[in-house]
Amino acid sequence: MDQQMREDLLKLFQTKLNRAMVYYLETCTRCGVCTTACHVYQSMPQARYIAAYRAEIVRRIYKKHFKGQGKLWPSYGEAKELTEAALQELYDAAYSCTGCRRCMVYCPFGIDTQMLMSIAKLLLVGAHAEPEILTLLADTSIEKGRSLEFFKEGFLQGVKNLEQKVVEKWKLEAEGKTVIPVDVEGAELLYVALAGAHSIIPAAAVFNAAGENWTLSFFEAVNFGAFVGDPTRTKLILDRIVNEALRLKVKEVCICECGTAYRVMKQLSGTQPFKVSSVTEVHARYLREGRIRVSKKAFEGQVVTYHDPCQIARNGGVLEEPRFILQHLTDDFREMAPDPRYNYCCGGGGGLVALGEDTLDFRMKSAKVKAEQVQKTGATVLATACENCHTQLSDLNRHYGLGLNVQFLTSMVADALVVS
Amino acid sequence: MQTAYYLVLVPMVYAAFAVFVLGTVWRLVQTARRPAHPTTLQIFPKKEPAWLYAVGDTFLMPSIFRHSPVLWFFLAVFHVAVLLLIIGHLELFGDWPIFQLVPHEVFLGRGFVGLVAAVSVLYLFFRRFHAPVRDLSVPEDYYLLILLFLTIIFGSQMDWARRWYDYDVMGVSAYRAYLWSLVMLKPFVPDEILYSGHAFMLVLHVFFANLFLMVFPFTKMMHTFLALPMNLLRRG
Ligand code: SF4
Ligand code: SF4
Numbered sequence: 001m002d003q004q005m006r007e008d009l010l011k012l013f014q015t016k017l018n019r020a021m022v023y024y025l026e027t028c029t030r031c032g033v034c035t036t037a038c039h040v041y042q043s044m045p046q047a048r049y050i051a052a053y054r055a056e057i058v059r060r061i062y063k064k065h066f067k068g069q070g071k072l073w074p075s076y077g078e079a080k081e082l083t084e085a086a087l088q089e090l091y092d093a094a095y096s097c098t099g100c101r102r103c104m105v106y107c108p109f110g111i112d113t114q115m116l117m118s119i120a121k122l123l124l125v126g127a128h129a130e131p132e133i134l135t136l137l138a139d140t141s142i143e144k145g146r147s148l149e150f151f152k153e154g155f156l157q158g159v160k161n162l163e164q165k166v167v168e169k170w171k172l173e174a175e176g177k178t179v180i181p182v183d184v185e186g187a188e189l190l191y192v193a194l195a196g197a198h199s200i201i202p203a204a205a206v207f208n209a210a211g212e213n214w215t216l217s218f219f220e221a222v223n224f225g226a227f228v229g230d231p232t233r234t235k236l237i238l239d240r241i242v243n244e245a246l247r248l249k250v251k252e253v254c255i256c257e258c259g260t261a262y263r264v265m266k267q268l269s270g271t272q273p274f275k276v277s278s279v280t281e282v283h284a285r286y287l288r289e290g291r292i293r294v295s296k297k298a299f300e301g302q303v304v305t306y307h308d309p310c311q312i313a314r315n316g317g318v319l320e321e322p323r324f325i326l327q328h329l330t331d332d333f334r335e336m337a338p339d340p341r342y343n344y345c346c347g348g349g350g351g352l353v354a355l356g357e358d359t360l361d362f363r364m365k366s367a368k369v370k371a372e373q374v375q376k377t378g379a380t381v382l383a384t385a386c387e388n389c390h391t392q393l394s395d396l397n398r399h400y401g402l403g404l405n406v407q408f409l410t411s412m413v414a415d416a417l418v419v420s
Numbered sequence: 421m422q423t424a425y426y427l428v429l430v431p432m433v434y435a436a437f438a439v440f441v442l443g444t445v446w447r448l449v450q451t452a453r454r455p456a457h458p459t460t461l462q463i464f465p466k467k468e469p470a471w472l473y474a475v476g477d478t479f480l481m482p483s484i485f486r487h488s489p490v491l492w493f494f495l496a497v498f499h500v501a502v503l504l505l506i507i508g509h510l511e512l513f514g515d516w517p518i519f520q521l522v523p524h525e526v527f528l529g530r531g532f533v534g535l536v537a538a539v540s541v542l543y544l545f546f547r548r549f550h551a552p553v554r555d556l557s558v559p560e561d562y563y564l565l566i567l568l569f570l571t572i573i574f575g576s577q578m579d580w581a582r583r584w585y586d587y588d589v590m591g592v593s594a595y596r597a598y599l600w601s602l603v604m605l606k607p608f609v610p611d612e613i614l615y616s617g618h619a620f621m622l623v624l625h626v627f628f629a630n631l632f633l634m635v636f637p638f639t640k641m642m643h644t645f646l647a648l649p650m651n652l653l654r655r656g
Contacts (some may be wrong), residue, residue, distance in 0.1 A: 020457040023650050027643045030561055031491070032553040033484050047555035056556065069638050078558045104463055106480050109647055109653030112461055267459040317464035341465065 006126070009082060010065050012126045016119045017066070024111045025062050028052055032115075037103035039314050039344045040096055043368035049176050051103035051113040058116050061086060087129050094120035094229070095131070095392050096362065098349030100310035105341060117350075121229025130228050131358075134351055137217040138224035138233040145240035148218060152403035155218060155391040156182060162200055168203045170419055183214035183248070189282070190274075192217040192241055192388055199256050200281040202414030203279060209417050214254075217244055221261035222387070227351030239263055245274050254282050257408055259311030259349070266316060278312060280385045283413050284321035287328055294328050294416035304330045305379035306409075307393060309386030310342045322385060322409055335376040344370045346384075346394025349355070363392060364399045371400040387410045422614055426625045431609045434632035439651045443637030448645060462656025474651040491547070494540045501537035506526050506574075512595045513603070526592050526629070534576025541569045560639060567632050574625035581618060589616045 034051040036042060041049040048054070063079035070079030071324030072406075080086060099114035124130040132160050144151055165347050180200065181187065191207065191214055193199040196220075200216065205216045219240050225233030253269075254261040266276045271394060286292040306326060312318045314407040319340050326333045347367025352359045374382055374393075382397070384390055384406045394406045425520075433514055467473050475517035485492040508527035517651065527533065545565045548557045550631045594612045613619055635641070 015496060016455065018457050019454040019459055020650075022451050022454060022654055023646050026451075027640065027646045027650060029640050029643055030553070030556040030558065031484070031489050032556055033491070035552050036487065045552075047552055050552060050556060056558070067429050067638075075559060076563070077560045083523050101463065106485050106487055108477070108645060109643065109650045110463070111650070112654075115457075116463070221444070302575070314464055316467065319465050370626070 001087075001127075004188060005044070006082055006121050007345075009123050009126045012122050013061070013065070013119060016226060018120060020112070022200075023109075023120070024055070024116055025059055027109050028055060028111055028393040029109075030056070030219070031108065033108060034106045034111075037106040037349060038097075039100070039102070040098075040366040042365050043280060043346075048092070049096060051097075051111075052107075054097055054110065055113050055116045057086075057089050057093045058119050061090075062125075064358045078257075082123075085300045087124065087127055087269045090120035091124055091129060092122065093117065093356075095350070095359075096366070098347060098352060099308070100345030100349055101315055102310070102342065105314070118229045122231070124257045126232045128218055129352065130230075131355055133223050134228035134354060135230070135233070136357065138228060141220070141224060142233060142236045143220075144219065145236065152218070153242065154325065159200075159216065162197055163283055164205070165197070166201055166204050166208070169201075170381060170414075170417065174208060176322055177208075179208065181215045182218070184213075187215035187248060187249050187250050189252045190217055190241075190248060190252050191254045191256065191279070192219065192221040192265075193256045194258060195220045195221055199387070199406065200352055202408070202411045203256065205284065205414045205417060206283060206292060206410065208285045209419060212291075215239060215248060215250070215349075218341050219244065220264075221255050223261050223264050223353075223370070224248045224354065224368040226260050226264050227354055234264060238268060241265065242269055242272065245272070250274055252277055252282075254279055256311070256384045257309075257314070257387055257390070257410055259309040259388060262318075263311040263316050278316070278318050278321075278385070280312070280318055280321045280325065282343065283410065284324045287325060290414075294413060295418050295419040296328070296330060296416070298416040299330045299381060299412070300303050302330065302377045302378070302381045302405075303332045303334060304383060305336055305374065305377040307336070307346060307374070307382060307384040308340045308388055309384060309389045310343070310345050310349060311371065313343065322383075324382065325409060325413060329412055330381075334379055336373050344373050346370055346392040346396070347391040348395075353388045353391045363395065366393065367396055368400075371396050374404070375400075375402060379404065381407055383407045383409050383412055398417060423615060425454075425619060425623050426609060428623050428630070429613075430602070433516050433602060433626060437632040440633040440636055443634075444642075444645070447637050447642065457653075460656055463654050466656050470655040471652065474648065475654040476649045477651040477655070491557045494543045497536055498540035500543065501533050501540065503628065504533045505537060505572075508533070512599055514596070529579055531576065533577045534572055534579055538569060538572045541565055552638065564635075564639060564641065571625060571628040571632055574621050574628065576596075577621045578618065578625070581621075587618065590618055590622065594634060603624060611643050644649045 013226050036214045038049055038051050059083050060078055063077045064081050064135035065073060069077055094117045097113060097117045101112060101114050103113050104110050132202055159182055166179050189212055191203060223234055225237045225238045251274055253274050255265050256279050269276060304326060306322055347363050347370055352363055382393055386394060390408055391405060397404045397406055438537055439516050481492060492559055510516060511526040547553055569621055594610045598613060613622060
């Protein structure tokens, strides 16, 4: 790596050094309490999968380039120069961490390993050594925001086709209203879905059953910028939705079942005239207010458990709502052990699922402990509220022969709708 | 020899305190002036009042208790012992009625506090030779523990000598005279200290303590001050 490149990367590093980050970099006592926190380490007990070990890879570079200690006496803290080899180490550390923050619950100081890994990811982006596909996907999303006119026609046609399916399945005539409204100014709620019928059809059925004044976003919720750890792209992707919400003057932005999208929207959109909810929260509200009714028939005789998506539950705070919904759907709900704060990551976060086949082997091996955790509940239905988790859990189901029915919580609500 | 003793007991002590105080303040101010993180860093479910839970996390270390009870035991013993030793040193400056609520001779604990502190440091040290902590440890972790151990051992030696072996040449009154002279900026080392057969113990104790204070602001020892703000971030 030449000097210019190193300087550029260190400038990027510098942008990350806010107060919290410096706390996290300065404080680890390497006590090892976080060792068993990580699902990757639990499944494959190797030192490199310990949270503090990953963090130390970033910390070594910090010591070398940002601390007097690392310049005067590098061996004291094993300070390390930023080199090509260091980049490879950063890659291995960051892309075997799903950013679930389970280790943060263990650490006596609450060190956020996901945040430390965001330095690694940013340096990789700066060195063009990140998983290219994630950047490509992020750029596609950004491009769609810039040239919406170009995509509009195809999108509207696609939505028309989906409407048919909603009407057929739920016999929901939306009383002269459009079944899937798009671009409605003054709507109450903007629903941001994913590209894919499964994210739109059941949601549309529930919104219409609840008599919601809603509108579907042109954009997909997923934020590949966040996966690849690129703050600029993350912001551009987020802003498309924020601007749409402002243009349509909605009061609420409802994010579909996508953990990262929810957390990014909820925590990064700043103070806005609309509130941000997850579709799980909205469904729970409909049930509480009696705006929709569901029956337990659809899942009779089934044992149901729920996987808390890390970004929605431990990191987003939506814990009560899915349980409230499930109480209405089944009489046999079983909680996983240990409790939700300690829930294991599915093993697919941090962009790993988006990397598809390339990470499949690692994802299956590293989430062995998750498969066991699910199995112990004796459930037949595994519900979750995140696209990534759903994909990963389905892969686990196949790989470990768990014989489960992996379901989206929204689909379960839609399937159990009692339409009067 | 007495010159070397004097250098450690007077100029080096001043230097160590200056580096410790200024270094710590400088590092804390420098960090506090950095921008705050734009989003919340808390973990859910949130418990109220969050600050109280953060204080609990900091001083009781419940997560260590849950996941590593043996380590918790030694850490708790170690930190409490260090606190008692700090109180003991304050008492070398004068009588504090508040500390005498439990009537005792200076130092508290009849010499056992130092012993317990030394044993727990040994535990923390040898623990690091064991996987997986071995894989996480860097030289800093060993150096700091060695430094602590040496400081505690030589310091405790003096206490032990007085209590267990009836050694009474260097006593509390000599230390008080010495320490107050430092505070009043009229440094002088009483002859009982400078010429006693046990002087080397005091000198080594002070020497290692000086070193420890001087590296403090630049090492992971800053966790002393950062633990609470960090736990506040986690508790939201
Ligand atoms: S638990 Fe926290 S302080 Fe201990 S090694 Fe892990 S990250 Fe470091
Ligand atoms: S954030 Fe999750 S995946 Fe990453 S080190 Fe911590 S426990 Fe492991």
